[in-house]
Amino acid sequence: MSPNVRITLHPSFDVLAATTAARLITRLLDVQSERGEATVVLTGGSVGIATLRAVKESPARLAVDWSKVNFWFGDERYVPAQSPERNAGQAASALLDAIDVDPARVHFMAASDEVEDVQAAAADYISQLAVAALHEWENDDDSTESAPAVPRFDVLLLGLGPDAHIASLFPEMAGIRSLGVPVVPVTNSPKPPASRVSLTLEAINTAQEIWIVAAGADKAAAVGLGLAGANPVQVPASGAKGINKTMWLIDQDAAAKVPEQLMRRES
Numbered sequence: 001m002s003p004n005v006r007i008t009l010h011p012s013f014d015v016l017a018a019t020t021a022a023r024l025i026t027r028l029l030d031v032q033s034e035r036g037e038a039t040v041v042l043t044g045g046s047v048g049i050a051t052l053r054a055v056k057e058s059p060a061r062l063a064v065d066w067s068k069v070n071f072w073f074g075d076e077r078y079v080p081a082q083s084p085e086r087n088a089g090q091a092a093s094a095l096l097d098a099i100d101v102d103p104a105r106v107h108f109m110a111a112s113d114e115v116e117d118v119q120a121a122a123a124d125y126i127s128q129l130a131v132a133a134l135h136e137w138e139n140d141d142d143s144t145e146s147a148p149a150v151p152r153f154d155v156l157l158l159g160l161g162p163d164a165h166i167a168s169l170f171p172e173m174a175g176i177r178s179l180g181v182p183v184v185p186v187t188n189s190p191k192p193p194a195s196r197v198s199l200t201l202e203a204i205n206t207a208q209e210i211w212i213v214a215a216g217a218d219k220a221a222a223v224g225l226g227l228a229g230a231n232p233v234q235v236p237a238s239g240a241k242g243i244n245k246t247m248w249l250i251d252q253d254a255a256a257k258v259p260e261q262l263m264r265r266e267s
């Protein structure tokens with residue numbers, strides 16, 4: 001396993017969410033002290049949203065200057081804006097509505113009642129990302145010769161499906177195979193709803209740190225395969241590799257198929 005991949009085991013779902021929230025607050029603080037701002041990519045799913053709720057409940061949240069945090073989404077369900085299925089709405093009620101965010105720094109993927117079709121929603125996010133990346137590039141002294149497709153992601157959260165999907169990239173489907181684009185429309189998601197918008201693996205892997213969060217026995221096989229270095233087309237989670245670090249933050253039920261020698265315990 002590559003040196004910058006770390007697996008941390010937690011005794012329960014709640015401890016996993018609370019610890020991931022504490023990690024996130026600390027990471028955002030550290031990045032803000034270095035760079036003045038920080039960027040996190042949020043995920044849908046039970047652990048991702050529970051983590052945001054745990055941030056809201058943590059007194060330490062008050063240490064973060066939320067007005068200098070940029071929020072993006074790894075994927076979104078292409079449903080009406082007010083649908084309870086929207087990751088954006090779940091993130092807003094779990095955390096975003098309770099902290100002093102700068103609305104200009106919160107980047108939602110378009111809803112089905114905001115744009116013509118899911119392809120337009122994907123195109124809209126590609127341009128949102130490009131605008132942010134260009135702004136960063138213009139303000140960065142040692143920038144590369146041209147602006148990248150996506151801005152800097154300091155922490156990118158990913159939930160994990162039982163089939164080892166991440167974001168809305170599912171095994172063997174077009175999304176996980178996509179190259180050369182940062183965002184794809186999904187029209188046949190095996191996880192309802194069928195229509196979604198997702199970052200691609202290429203975009204995900206531009207993140208400084210990727211944190212894969214998973215809980216429950218139904219995720220054990222996906223965790224085991226993801227860590228075994230399987231082909232990302234069959235096991236999308238195995239393709240997630242942060243530039244500096246990839247963390248697998250899991251509870252003990254999801255760890256059932258992880259070799260003991262790979263484990264680091266937060267007990």
Ligand SMILES: O=C(O)[C@H](O)[C@@H](O)[C@H](O)[C@H](O)COP(=O)(O)O
Nearest residue numbers: 044045046047159160161166167
């Ligand atoms: O929008 C989504 O559905 C998510 O982004 C998806 O990738 C999710 O994170 C996993 O399916 C895990 O979800 P659970 O933790 O609820 O199983």
